[in-house]
Amino acid sequence: MLAVIAKRFCIGRPRVLSGAPVGIGMTALPDNDEYENARQSRDPRFDGRFFVAVLTTGIYCRPVCPVRIPKRENVQLYRSAAGAAEAGFRPCLRCRPESSPGTPAWIGAPYKVSKALHLIARGNLDGSTVEALAGQLSIGSRQLSRLFQQHVGASPVAVAQTQRLHFAKKLLDETNLPLAQVCFAAGFGSLRRFNAVFQSTYARTPKQLRKGRRGSKQLHGEGIQVRLSYRPPLDWRSMLAYLDYRKIPGVEYIDLQGNAYSRTIAIGESVGDICVVFSEKEHAAILHINFPDTRHLYHIVEKVRLLFDLKADSEEIERFLSRDPLLKKIIAKNPGTRVTGCWDGLEVTVRAILGQQVTVKAATTLAGRVAERHGESYSCSSAHLNRIFPSAKTLGEADLDGLGIVGQRIAAIKAVAVMIGSKEIDFTGAEETEEFVSRVCEIKGIGDWTAHYIALRVLSDPDAFPYSDLILRRAATSNQETLSPKALLGRAEVWRPWRAYAVILLWKHYQQTMRKTK
Numbered sequence: 001m002l003a004v005i006a007k008r009f010c011i012g013r014p015r016v017l018s019g020a021p022v023g024i025g026m027t028a029l030p031d032n033d034e035y036e037n038a039r040q041s042r043d044p045r046f047d048g049r050f051f052v053a054v055l056t057t058g059i060y061c062r063p064v065c066p067v068r069i070p071k072r073e074n075v076q077l078y079r080s081a082a083g084a085a086e087a088g089f090r091p092c093l094r095c096r097p098e099s100s101p102g103t104p105a106w107i108g109a110p111y112k113v114s115k116a117l118h119l120i121a122r123g124n125l126d127g128s129t130v131e132a133l134a135g136q137l138s139i140g141s142r143q144l145s146r147l148f149q150q151h152v153g154a155s156p157v158a159v160a161q162t163q164r165l166h167f168a169k170k171l172l173d174e175t176n177l178p179l180a181q182v183c184f185a186a187g188f189g190s191l192r193r194f195n196a197v198f199q200s201t202y203a204r205t206p207k208q209l210r211k212g213r214r215g216s217k218q219l220h221g222e223g224i225q226v227r228l229s230y231r232p233p234l235d236w237r238s239m240l241a242y243l244d245y246r247k248i249p250g251v252e253y254i255d256l257q258g259n260a261y262s263r264t265i266a267i268g269e270s271v272g273d274i275c276v277v278f279s280e281k282e283h284a285a286i287l288h289i290n291f292p293d294t295r296h297l298y299h300i301v302e303k304v305r306l307l308f309d310l311k312a313d314s315e316e317i318e319r320f321l322s323r324d325p326l327l328k329k330i331i332a333k334n335p336g337t338r339v340t341g342c343w344d345g346l347e348v349t350v351r352a353i354l355g356q357q358v359t360v361k362a363a364t365t366l367a368g369r370v371a372e373r374h375g376e377s378y379s380c381s382s383a384h385l386n387r388i389f390p391s392a393k394t395l396g397e398a399d400l401d402g403l404g405i406v407g408q409r410i411a412a413i414k415a416v417a418v419m420i421g422s423k424e425i426d427f428t429g430a431e432e433t434e435e436f437v438s439r440v441c442e443i444k445g446i447g448d449w450t451a452h453y454i455a456l457r458v459l460s461d462p463d464a465f466p467y468s469d470l471i472l473r474r475a476a477t478s479n480q481e482t483l484s485p486k487a488l489l490g491r492a493e494v495w496r497p498w499r500a501y502a503v504i505l506l507w508k509h510y511q512q513t514m515r516k517t518k
Contacts, residue, residue, distance in 0.1 A: 028087075028153065029077040036072060039063045045315060048100035048231060051078045053089040060084035065095035082162035083153025090201050091166075093209075096173065098166030101229040101283070102311035111497070112137050113151045116144060117159065118429050118460060121302055121311075125160040126187060136430045165201065167298050168194070172210045175224055177294065179206050185297040224289040226301060227282070230310040233336030236278045236285070238508070239308060242340050245360055246351065249368035250387035251375070263343060264378050266388050267296045273380050276304060285310065290380065306460050309338035317462075317498050324494060326478055327502060330509045337508065339500045345427030345458040346420055347389050349440075352450050352457075353412050354405065369403045370395075392421040412445030419443070429459045456500055465492060465499040475506040475513075 029035060029050055038046040042064045053060040053076045060078065061067070078084040081097045091097045115137055119125075124133055133156060134141040148156050168186035171177055177185070183194040183206075198206045240261055244254035252263040262275040272291030279286060287304055289297065305311055314336045322328040331337070342348040350370065355363035374394055375387035390398065395417035400410045419425045425439060433455050440451040452466030466472065473483040476491050483491060495502040 028083070029079055031072075031077065035063075035077055039075070039077075040069060042066075042069075045231070048102050049313070051081050051084045051097060052076075053078055053084045053087065058089055059092050060089040060097065061092040062095045062097055062100050065092055067092075067094055079151070079153035080159065080162075081166065082155075082159040085162050085165075085201075086154045086158040090203070091169070093202070096169070098169045099173075099227070099229060101231040102305070110147060110151065112139055112144065113147050114462075114497075115429070116148070116156060117152070120156060120160050121163070121306075122428050123299055123302070124428065124430070125156065130156050164188075164298065165197065167301070168198075168206070169202075169209070170226065171297070172206055173213050174226055177224065179210075181294040182206065185294045187298065224291075224294070224297065226287045226289070228285045228287055228301065228305060228310055230283055230285065230308075231313055231315075232283050233314050234283075234308075234310075234338060235334060235336040236308065238334075239338065239340045240278075246364060248347070248351070248364070248371055248389065250385065251347075251368075251371050251389050253382060253384035262382055262385060264380075264385050264388050265291065265300070265343065266376075266391070267291075267293070267299070270296070271376065271378060271388050273378070273382070273385055274300065274304065275382075276308070303343060307341045307343055309341060309460075312338055312462075314338065317501050321495060321498055321502060321505070324502075326476070327495070327505060330505045333512070334505060334508050337501060337504050339456065339460075339462070339464075339504055341460055342457045344389065345425075345454070346392050346395070346417065348457045349416055349420075349454050350395070350413055352454050353409050353416070353446065356409065356445075356447075356450060366403065366405055370398075370400065370405075373403065374398045392417045396421055408445045412443055415443045416440070416446070427458050429461065433459055433461045433464055456503065461500060463497045463499045465489075465503060467492065469503075471510050472503060472506055475510040 035046070035050055037043070038050075039052055044064055046063045048062070050063060051060050052063055052065070052070075054070050055074050055076060056070070060081065076087075078087070081091070081100070085091070116133060119133060119136065124136070130144065131141045134144040137144065145155055148154060148159070152159060154162070164187045168182055168188070171182045171185060175182075179194075180191060183191050186194075188194040188197070195205050198204065198209065202209060204212075236259070240254050240256060240259065243252065243261060244256060247254055252261070254261050259278040260275055262273065264271065264273045270291065270293040272289070274290070275288040277286045277288070278284075285304070285308060287301065289300055291297070291300065318331045318335065318337075322331055351363060351367050354366045354370075358366075371387045371389050374390040376390075378386055378388050396414055398414070400413065405413075416425065420427075426436075431439070436459060437448070437451040437455055440446055440454060441448060449466055449468045452464065452468070455461065456464040456466060467488045468485045470482070473485065473488050474481075476488055477483055492499050492502065
């Protein structure tokens with residue numbers, strides 16, 4: 001997909017026209033005191049929110065870059081790294097823009113833009129076109145490109161290319177993977193193109209960059225390890241506790257004392273395992289990957305970021321939701337609340353079906369039985385991981401009798417597996433959430449609540465909202481009433497576009513309140 005990237009990135013300093021690089025205008029951020037103060041103080045809260053392009057050097061940096069702060073008149077600010085790159089600036093080797101905690105460019109952007117950014121992160125431009133991406137969003141490609149320039153400061157292609165280039169640079173700095181594996185893991189079609197793009201962008205070859213790597217903390221140990229930064233606050237402890245309570249035996253394992261989440265994974269015909277260890281001091285999740293096909297590394301990393309919602313900007317979301325007096329009190333007790341995603345949509349769907357009208361513990365036991373009977377056996381260094389969760393094809397043909405699952409739920413599991421296998425159900429997030437919910441509800445045995453819960457966990461839609469949920473209808477009021485679903489929808493209108501975060505906050509609040517009353 002990076003066949004034209006070398007044409008996008010300039011060699012050396014940016015092209016100059018009347019003293020300013022090409023790209024300044026609607027692609028650049030306005031010069032204001034808030035950004036200037038953040039730049040002068042190297043405020044970590046703004047890391048990833050904007051990038052500083054230095055006119056005199058042709059380099060763009062993170063606002064926390066440790067180098068001497070350039071004069072205000074010599075910089076241009078950009079909404080995203082892709083915007084600075086498309087304007088002709090090259091990444092700083094000192095602060096490594098690829099290591100920023102992600103650009104929340106979707107903050108304040110129209111729904112179509114945020115949806116497109118989500119799809120690009122999931123790989124929807126890999127081997128595809130902007131026209132196809134725009135078609136998924138039901139708009140024209142020219143309109144999508146215009147919206148991207150206005151709200152992101154770069155074209156969709158530049159965003160995808162910059163993400164992949166940064167990923168390759170991250171692998172060069174933090175791993176000892178052979179250059180050929182880095183090349184193909186980052187989506188380059190050939191080593192020749194890989195070398196040409198790095199020479200064009202960094203004025204160095206990948207080999208030279210690796211030899212002289214600095215400003216990075218190389219990770220040591222078995223397998224492949226990558227550091228995933230996040231923007232604090234992040235309440236990862238509650239996320240691990242949530243996953244621990246719902247883990248599928250043999251497939252997942254959570255070490256609450258070691259701050260770690262481990263699981264088996266399958267992509268295509270290849271199987272492996274991952275382990276995510278959180279470091280509060282570094283504001284990072286250290287991802288350990290044990291997987292034979294390195295071509296899938298980018299997607300593994302992105303799926304982990306979505307699983308733990310690492311790209312979210314809690315301060316921005318909480319500032320918005322705190323305008324509601326009820327949520328303001330809950331946020332004060334639960335800073336850094338994120339929406340826990342999932343590794344696999346089928347897994348969550350099966351787990352949700354099994355959880356209908358039974359306890360969480362009972363559903364966990366049933367899911368473990370499904371994995372034990374129909375999952376592929378797996379062996380690794382962790383004794384807790386011994387099964388790969390069965391594929392849609394396997395479940396569609398599986399005999400689920402005798403596992404303690406009622407007939408209606410067996411039928412629902414098999415039906416959803418067949419629909420996933422035939423791509424009638426899509427977990428990429430390309431569909432509107434309500435369309436997805438409607439399609440899932442067509443399956444006999446799956447109701448509105450289950451479909452909305454699946455959407456909340458699988459689609460990474462920040463506005464997903466299971467409004468029929470009984471706990472939400474009780475927690476959303478301070479006078480011990482139980483709102484009707486319609487009343488809750490009206491109550492939640494002011495929470496848009498962050499209703500999914502309000503859901504997690506209210507669930508936490510209800511649990512904490514119930515614990516106090518017992």
